[in-house]
Each structure stands twice: as C-alpha cells, then as structure tokens.
Amino acid sequence: MNCPCCQNEMQAGYIPNWSQPVHWLPEGKRPSIFSHTVTGSGVPLLNQFKPLSAFGYKAEAYYCQKCKMVIARTKE
Numbered sequence: 001m002n003c004p005c006c007q008n009e010m011q012a013g014y015i016p017n018w019s020q021p022v023h024w025l026p027e028g029k030r031p032s033i034f035s036h037t038v039t040g041s042g043v044p045l046l047n048q049f050k051p052l053s054a055f056g057y058k059a060e061a062y063y064c065q066k067c068k069m070v071i072a073r074t075k076e
Contacts, residue, residue, distance in 0.1 A: 001071070003064035010062035015072060017058060024063050024070045043070070 001010045013026045023042040025031065031042075043063055061072035 001062045003067055003069060004071075005067045005069065006064065008064060008066055010064045010071065013061055013063055014058040015061045015070070024061055026063075043068075 001012075002008065003010050011026060013024050013029070015022065015024055016031045025042050029041045059072050061070050063070050
C-alpha cells in the first residue's frame, strides 16, 4: 500500500488488541509480554489506556515512517 500523503510504500503490520497502549507493530513482531508497555519495534499511537475485555485480536494496518501515519481498513 502506498502512503496517500507522500506516495512511498507503507510497511505492513497490525494493531494488536491487548493490555498494552494502542500501537502499531510490524508484521511478524509480537506485542510485549508486559502490560502497559510498547515493544522496541512498535510505534505508539495517540491514545489513552483503557482496559480491554477481548484478547488476541488484531487489526491489519500500514505505517509510513516518513509521514508518521498509520492506516487501517474498517469492516464496512
């Protein structure tokens, strides 16, 4: 997928639904095993921590390192 702002190739990854702050991870990387932390390869998104009841879900998302933008498709 190309970035809509700069047209550079975006890196594939995902946004996990876990107990960590909302963040984007590259494809193949796993979330931290520690709650409330982001792995070194993760990119934190602007968010507030709120406990989640569902675990193990993830949303496919793409990251543009140049523009610092994450894009995720919606269900509808």
